[in-house]
Amino acid sequence: MKRTYADLHLCPDLANAEQVLRMVNKASELGYRLVAMTVPPSFAETNVKGLLNVCKEAKMDLATRVDLKPKTPGELLKALRRFRREFEIVAVTCESKDVARQAAKDRRVDLLNFSPFDFRRRFFDLAEAELASNGLACLEIDMKPLLTLEGPSRIRLLSSLRRETAIAKKSGVPIVMSSGASGELLMRRPLEQAALANLFDLGQTAALDAVSRNPMSIVKRNLEKLGSRFVAPGIRIVRRGKDC
Amino acid sequence: MLKRVKRRYLALEIDSKEPISSSELMDAVWNAVGKLYGEYGASRTGLKLIDYDAERRFLVVRAAHTAVEMVRTALASITRIGNKPVAIHVLAVSGTIKALYKKTKP
Numbered sequence: 183m184k185r186t187y188a189d190l191h192l193c194p195d196l197a198n199a200e201q202v203l204r205m206v207n208k209a210s211e212l213g214y215r216l217v218a219m220t221v222p223p224s225f226a227e228t229n230v231k232g233l234l235n236v237c238k239e240a241k242m243d244l245a246t247r248v249d250l251k252p253k254t255p256g257e258l259l260k261a262l263r264r265f266r267r268e269f270e271i272v273a274v275t276c277e278s279k280d281v282a283r284q285a286a287k288d289r290r291v292d293l294l295n296f297s298p299f300d301f302r303r304r305f306f307d308l309a310e311a312e313l314a315s316n317g318l319a320c321l322e323i324d325m326k327p328l329l330t331l332e333g334p335s336r337i338r339l340l341s342s343l344r345r346e347t348a349i350a351k352k353s354g355v356p357i358v359m360s361s362g363a364s365g366e367l368l369m370r371r372p373l374e375q376a377a378l379a380n381l382f383d384l385g386q387t388a389a390l391d392a393v394s395r396n397p398m399s400i401v402k403r404n405l406e407k408l409g410s411r412f413v414a415p416g417i418r419i420v421r422r423g424k425d426c
Numbered sequence: 427m428l429k430r431v432k433r434r435y436l437a438l439e440i441d442s443k444e445p446i447s448s449s450e451l452m453d454a455v456w457n458a459v460g461k462l463y464g465e466y467g468a469s470r471t472g473l474k475l476i477d478y479d480a481e482r483r484f485l486v487v488r489a490a491h492t493a494v495e496m497v498r499t500a501l502a503s504i505t506r507i508g509n510k511p512v513a514i515h516v517l518a519v520s521g522t523i524k525a526l527y528k529k530t531k532p
Binding site: 330 | 441442462495496498499501502503505511512513515516
């Protein structure tokens, strides 16, 4: 079966409409079917509609994404209550261990993201993976730092990623690879992203799943949840009668 | 008896607004392979420039078939050549040059 590819982390400057258009067109040219853009929580609904139109013209699907950076678990819960139903993808950048643990076990969190620059703040260990495997969160790996870092910092990042992907595989936590690109020259074809995963020993099938099946399933699941017919996982309204 | 060396041809597209010469390009590719896999790894790739069309920004390189993924990874890791920001995309991979040009016909 032919794979459909998704990039769940594009970070264009949303104030620059031209750049947004260029990046969406580039994603389409590179073979992606769906892109997700990081949108600030205050971004107006009309602006989102503008983005949707841009993607429609390029024959792409768009998912809106919010990146939460809470300092405490309480802040995270508050933000999730506020934003979960407004965005298709919720990613949490874990800056402390408490936040990472809370994010991993909360079923409203889609993506767990860790700092690529501060290696003491990468909290994806066995305990975190265990919690994430019981929840719905996936481990997100951005490719941008892999491309932009050089020398010892890239070596350290690769070593962390190798350890984390091995833990994720062992615990059955899905991995999502995104570009994290802020410009079109940092975007890569899906097969190239999968090839970059060789650097941290992910394996070709798992790497291809990380740019196709795993991100697509997150978006599909959330679109279903955000739909008006959704009641609970596996239960949805088929028809509304007069007597109910 | 020595095994016959199998090769693969890669058609590449250069994404950059500035002109880039073939020697600059190949230097960048060799550097990227060397950085990621070291001199030993680079020696196993069997990289060679076959064709470069500067106008179309189209490049064909040859690599050992066992090293295609290594080359693909190294190419994806290139973000600049000198001071020029650049991205290199693999358009197609083939076992013969003839089939490669057929696949990438504009």
